[in-house]
Amino acid sequence: MTEIPKSHPRYASLVARERVAEGVRKGLTSIQGLIAQGRGECFDYLLGERTTPSAAAATQAAAAMLLLAERPAFSVNGNVAALVPEEMVKLACALAAPLEVNLFHRSEERVKRIADLLRSCGAERVIGENPDATIEGLDHARALATRGGIYDADVVLIPLEDGDRCEALAAMGKKVIAIDLNPLSRTARRANVSIVDNILRAAPNLTAQVRQLSSLQRSDLEGIVRDYDNENVLHRAVQEIKGHLEGQFKD
Amino acid sequence: MTEIPKSHPRYASLVARERVAEGVRKGLTSIQGLIAQGRGECFDYLLGERTTPSAAAATQAAAAMLLLAERPAFSVNGNVAALVPEEMVKLACALAAPLEVNLFHRSEERVKRIADLLRSCGAERVIGENPDATIEGLDHARALATRGGIYDADVVLIPLEDGDRCEALAAMGKKVIAIDLNPLSRTARRANVSIVDNILRAAPNLTAQVRQLSSLQRSDLEGIVRDYDNENVLHRAVQEIKGHLEGQFKD
Numbered sequence: 001m002t003e004i005p006k007s008h009p010r011y012a013s014l015v016a017r018e019r020v021a022e023g024v025r026k027g028l029t030s031i032q033g034l035i036a037q038g039r040g041e042c043f044d045y046l047l048g049e050r051t052t053p054s055a056a057a058a059t060q061a062a063a064a065m066l067l068l069a070e071r072p073a074f075s076v077n078g079n080v081a082a083l084v085p086e087e088m089v090k091l092a093c094a095l096a097a098p099l100e101v102n103l104f105h106r107s108e109e110r111v112k113r114i115a116d117l118l119r120s121c122g123a124e125r126v127i128g129e130n131p132d133a134t135i136e137g138l139d140h141a142r143a144l145a146t147r148g149g150i151y152d153a154d155v156v157l158i159p160l161e162d163g164d165r166c167e168a169l170a171a172m173g174k175k176v177i178a179i180d181l182n183p184l185s186r187t188a189r190r191a192n193v194s195i196v197d198n199i200l201r202a203a204p205n206l207t208a209q210v211r212q213l214s215s216l217q218r219s220d221l222e223g224i225v226r227d228y229d230n231e232n233v234l235h236r237a238v239q240e241i242k243g244h245l246e247g248q249f250k251d
Numbered sequence: 252m253t254e255i256p257k258s259h260p261r262y263a264s265l266v267a268r269e270r271v272a273e274g275v276r277k278g279l280t281s282i283q284g285l286i287a288q289g290r291g292e293c294f295d296y297l298l299g300e301r302t303t304p305s306a307a308a309a310t311q312a313a314a315a316m317l318l319l320a321e322r323p324a325f326s327v328n329g330n331v332a333a334l335v336p337e338e339m340v341k342l343a344c345a346l347a348a349p350l351e352v353n354l355f356h357r358s359e360e361r362v363k364r365i366a367d368l369l370r371s372c373g374a375e376r377v378i379g380e381n382p383d384a385t386i387e388g389l390d391h392a393r394a395l396a397t398r399g400g401i402y403d404a405d406v407v408l409i410p411l412e413d414g415d416r417c418e419a420l421a422a423m424g425k426k427v428i429a430i431d432l433n434p435l436s437r438t439a440r441r442a443n444v445s446i447v448d449n450i451l452r453a454a455p456n457l458t459a460q461v462r463q464l465s466s467l468q469r470s471d472l473e474g475i476v477r478d479y480d481n482e483n484v485l486h487r488a489v490q491e492i493k494g495h496l497e498g499q500f501k502d
Contacts, residue, residue, distance in 0.1 A: 017286065021282060024282070030272075031272040031275055031276070031285060032268055032269075032272050032285075034282060034285035034286055034289070035268050035271065035272070035285045035286070035288045035289040035292065036289060037286060037289060038285065038286035038287060038288060038289020038290045038292070038293075039289035039290065039292045039293045039296075040289070041286070041289070041290065042289065042290040042292075042293030042294065043293050046293075139256050163261065164259065182293070182296060183499075184296055184297075184496075184499055185296075186261075238496050238499055241297075241496060242493050242496050242497075245435075245489060245492060245493060246493075
């Protein structure tokens with residue numbers, strides 16, 4: 001991997017780009033994954049490359065929702081595997097949730113490589129290599145799912161996910177938590193909790209929140225979820241982008 | 252290429268993404284071109300994925316400027332070659348302008364592949380494989396140009412271009428027309444006409460405008476160019492983004 005000097009002003013974003021490029025070289029991430037990375041970078045830049053107050057609120061609500069879940073499950077795609085494999089494993093272990101490999105551009109080799117990577121990071125339950133169910137409303141290879149994972153889950157965490165899939169899971173009655181830097185995306189709008197933040201920040205923040213909230217009573221966790229307003233959070237994220245653009249052109 | 256079902260709500264943007272991914276597989280587009288594509292997607296989202304009124308005004312002024320030109324020339328890079336090779340050829344033919352292959356990350360093989368592709372689309376004059384001039388103020392491989400093309404042109408069309416190169420061409424006294432989805436970029440700010448639109452829409456729109464305006468008198472074309480205010484157009488583009496964001500979430 002190209003060495004990025006820590007002093008480079010764009011260090012964090014260049015490291016992320018290198019991870020995804022390395023993910024492509026290792027056969028974990030699709031070429032299209034690099035495009036998604038570029039899109040995310042742009043939105044992150046507009047957000048100010050930080051966890052905004054609204055994203056922090058979403059992260060807390062997501063943690064509460066996951067702690068309340070009976071059968072939580074996490075989706076992992078090629079970008080997630082390139083960017084934060086270890087953090088996803090830590091989070092999954094903290095909740096005893098399975099990690100399910102789900103790819104928009106599916107190939108069995110790539111599913112296996114990602115599954116192997118997660119296991120090498122210490123994951124206890126990794127599924128997706130032998131799908132035995134299909135999600136209604138999705139085409140073909142994109143509908144594949146695994147019983148005991150996303151298919152049966154009551155709460156699903158779907159970072160960097162396609163809008164169709166988010167819709168389909170929500171239509172099945174599941175509670176959907178998305179991590180998506182674009183507050184205007186179908187995924188962000190359809191999810192129950194949309195964490196509009198860079199997954200490099202959101203994943204460790206979510207793990208920290210899960211640990212912090214794990215001592216709360218169920219009724220308190222339910223209170224957090226009940227008081228949470230995703231529409232308002234997305235509105236605030238959009239205001240944050242507008243504020244950033246405002247500063248670019250002086251009237 | 253992965254088949255995108257026509258029913259997918261993001262069909263157009265997914266097709267563009269596939270074209271760029273295919274461009275990489277065919278050795279036309281650099282990997283960095285994928286990140287640039289993603290960044291463009293972000294801005295297109297913010298614009299509402301449509302040709303805005305200000306972009307339409309810029310496209311008209313660009314067409315007038317090209318019709319008035321004595322020696323127009325077009326730059327084609329790896330992303331342009333992946334996305335709109337046929338449209339660029341149609342536009343070049345409509346103006347009897349040469350297509351010059353210019354790459355930020357230059358390799359002779361890639362220049363040749365792009366040149367061959369353009370010729371296979373029916374291009375009459377494709378140059379760039381044998382550069383014989385250098386543009387002042389640019390480093391090395393990025394300064395390479397060809398006499399009879401961009402180097403000698405009075406008006407240059409530079410879609411998806413780097414800010415440094417835009418600056419250098421403007422500094423040579425050329426009239427510069429850019430296509431760039433980011434109204435805040437150095438390229439957009441420095442060009443004489445900045446078409447803030449997706450090249451998938453801008454290229455055919457530009458060709459249509461050239462055909463439509465080709466019957467006008469020179470004095471009328473000069474009037475269009477004289478009345479055009481690029482600073483105002485960029486300002487309007489930013490307002491259009493803010494307006495689009497405003498409309499996304501009702502208070």
